[in-house]
Amino acid sequence: MxxxxxxxxxxxxxxxxxxxxxxxxxxxxxxxxxxxxxxxxxxxxxxxxxxxxxxxxxxxxxxxxxxxxxxxxxxxxxxxxxxxxxxxxxxxxxxxxxxxxxxxxxxxxxxxxxxxxxxxxxxxxxxxxxxxxxxxxxxxxxxxxxxxxxxxxxxxxxxxxxxxxxxxxxxxxxxxxxxxxxxxxxxxxxxxxxxxxxxxxxxxxxxxxxxxxxxxxxxxxxxxxxxxDRIGVMYCGQMVEYGKVEDVFLKPSHSYTYGLMNAVPSLKDDITKRKAIAGYPPNLLELPKGCRFGPRCFLSKEGLCQSEEINITDMVDVGNEQLTLCPHWKKVKEQCH
Ligand SMILES: Nc1ncnc2c1ncn2[C@@H]1O[C@H](COP(=O)(O)OP(=O)(O)OP(=O)(O)O)[C@@H](O)[C@H]1O
Ligand SMILES: [Mg+2]
The missing domain is CATH 3.40.50.300 (P-loop containing nucleotide triphosphate hydrolases)
Structure with missing residues (x-):
């Protein structure tokens, strides 16, 4: 480093x-x-x-x-x-x-x-x-x-x-x-x-x-x-993920990154398989409680971060210098395999 x-x-x-x-x-x-x-x-x-x-x-x-x-x-x-x-x-x-x-x-x-x-x-x-x-x-x-x-x-x-x-x-x-x-x-x-x-x-x-x-x-x-070489992902003013490009692109640890990657069209893939992230980013004056991406997150149906009145502010290292703001990153990574 x-x-x-x-x-x-x-x-x-x-x-x-x-x-x-x-x-x-x-x-x-x-x-x-x-x-x-x-x-x-x-x-x-x-x-x-x-x-x-x-x-x-x-x-x-x-x-x-x-x-x-x-x-x-x-x-x-x-x-x-x-x-x-x-x-x-x-x-x-x-x-x-x-x-x-x-x-x-x-x-x-x-x-x-x-x-x-x-x-x-x-x-x-x-x-x-x-x-x-x-x-x-x-x-x-x-x-x-x-x-x-x-x-x-x-x-x-x-x-x-x-x-x-x-x-x-x-x-x-x-x-x-x-x-x-x-x-x-x-x-x-x-x-x-x-x-x-x-x-x-x-x-x-x-x-x-x-x-x-x-x-x-x-x-x-x-x-x-x-x-x-490295990618940082921002959402609502926060850096939600940062790491080596191959990790962030192929094994994202935040569901916003996961959503972004799924939304990118590729000439090789079937375009109908691309999925836009549901909903819109919130108004910065009316941020949701807990995780800011919570209302759009595929994990949120499990009620993981919305009921908790947690303030997610610190990134954690999930290995290989990949940093994420999502406490449930293991669940996100499971989706990518
Ligand atoms: N001069 C300004 N006055 C008030 N709000 C501002 C001003 N500049 C930026 N903002 C607000 O700060 C937030 C972040 O804006 P910013 O321009 O940094 O976003 P961005 O990621 O660069 O977007 P884009 O992809 O459109 O360039 C937005 O909500 C924007 O409305
Ligand atoms: Mg800009």
């Missing part, structure tokens, strides 16, 4: 007209250096909120209510990201921790050529002024080739590029200062399926070549299943 991030009891709230929503609720999880990690869950489960906690971009009406995010730098320092001021965090943004998100294409300034984006980013964030302009452009050309774009697009304006090309440009830009970790929040969602797979393949290759830690947030299980 070589953790790059240790997230401890992270709580992030949003103030709404009807009350306070805890969109990230007591999340405790470690991410290993060099892994590709996928965070999955339905819309509203808290994936973006968790990403914005790590990136320290939670803005009003949101606020980080409590927790720690320990970042182990490549130099062996340990920093609690949540204790850093904006100014201190800025030193890590782009250089150590970077992000690509769904609407990232809009961050390209329409009045600047692509090469100017690379130069401005390097000048603004490379505080040691290590690079000359010539070196920046050489590095930009190398990164563009990694994302399978031609060097000549350095002289293009953003509007001259397709959506997929813009997203690949952003990925190249985000890698400019050789960060340690990249957070990708739905990086391919706005793109067509073929372009999605193309970009995932590019990211997989970049990971192979650089060993960068990648954290993907997505609601699309099928798109990341083949590339991630």
């Amino acid at each position: 070589d953790p790059i991030l240790e997230i401890k009891n992270l709580c992030i709230d949003f103030k709404t007209n009807r009350g306070i929503i805890r969109a990230c609720d007591d999340v405790t999880v470690n991410f290993n250096r060099g892994d590709i990690i996928g965070i999955i869950g339905e819309s509203g489960s808290g994936k973006t909120t968790l990403a914005s906690g790590i990136l320290k971009t939670v803005r009003a009406p949101g606020r980080i209510a409590s927790g720690e995010i320990l970042y182990h730098t490549p130099n062996g320092e340990t920093i609690d990201l949540l204790k850093l001021s904006e100014h201190e965090y800025a030193k890590h943004r782009w250089t150590n921790i970077t992000t690509v998100f769904q609407a990232a294409q809009n961050v390209l300034n329409p009045t600047l050529k692509i090469k100017e984006h690379f130069i401005e980013t390097a000048m603004a964030h490379d505080t040691d002024k290590k690079f000359t302009k010539k070196q920046i452009l050489e590095k930009a050309a190398m990164l563009l080739s990694q994302v399978r774009l031609e060097e000549r697009i350095l002289n293009s304006y953003p509007h001259q590029l397709s959506g997929g090309m813009k997203q690949r440009t952003i990925i190249a830009l985000s890698l400019l200062l050789e960060p340690d970790m990249i957070i990708l929040d739905e990086p391919t969602t706005a793109l067509d399926v073929i372009t999605q797979w193309y970009i995932i393949d590019i990211l997989r290759k970049i990971h192979e070549e650089t060993g960068i830690t990648m954290i993907f947030m997505t609601h699309d299980v099928s798109i990341i299943g083949s590339v991630v």
Whole structure:
């Protein structure tokens, strides 16, 4: 175990007209250096909120209510990201921790050529002024080739590029200062399926070549299943399961994960055998007692968690570093054999 991030009891709230929503609720999880990690869950489960906690971009009406995010730098320092001021965090943004998100294409300034984006980013964030302009452009050309774009697009304006090309440009830009970790929040969602797979393949290759830690947030299980090492599953703001991808996919220990896996269509399988999870996630202002997934859980007919007024908050290790929030995980696993 070589953790790059240790997230401890992270709580992030949003103030709404009807009350306070805890969109990230007591999340405790470690991410290993060099892994590709996928965070999955339905819309509203808290994936973006968790990403914005790590990136320290939670803005009003949101606020980080409590927790720690320990970042182990490549130099062996340990920093609690949540204790850093904006100014201190800025030193890590782009250089150590970077992000690509769904609407990232809009961050390209329409009045600047692509090469100017690379130069401005390097000048603004490379505080040691290590690079000359010539070196920046050489590095930009190398990164563009990694994302399978031609060097000549350095002289293009953003509007001259397709959506997929813009997203690949952003990925190249985000890698400019050789960060340690990249957070990708739905990086391919706005793109067509073929372009999605193309970009995932590019990211997989970049990971192979650089060993960068990648954290993907997505609601699309099928798109990341083949590339991630570990998977975290979020439901109603909680991390309900975390483990190695083969365990989580093939031997899930939480019935929500089990439901998600059964809901994923595959070209090989009979589509009529796929089953959507019954019902909808509850309103975060009116959470059910006991397990939050209880009302939708196939085990709940046995009345396991609904009658008990238990507050399920701590994950248990079921073996092989597979963590689950479900106290009845053995019953879930029995369903998978
Ligand atoms: N600015 C905000 N104001 C109020 N509530 C918010 C805000 N941002 C997020 N939330 C609430 O926090 C919860 C988690 O939202 P979040 O965007 O993190 O989910 P998500 O898993 O990323 O969903 P999606 O798959 O749709 O991107 C939701 O209930 C959402 O309504
Ligand atoms: Mg989101």
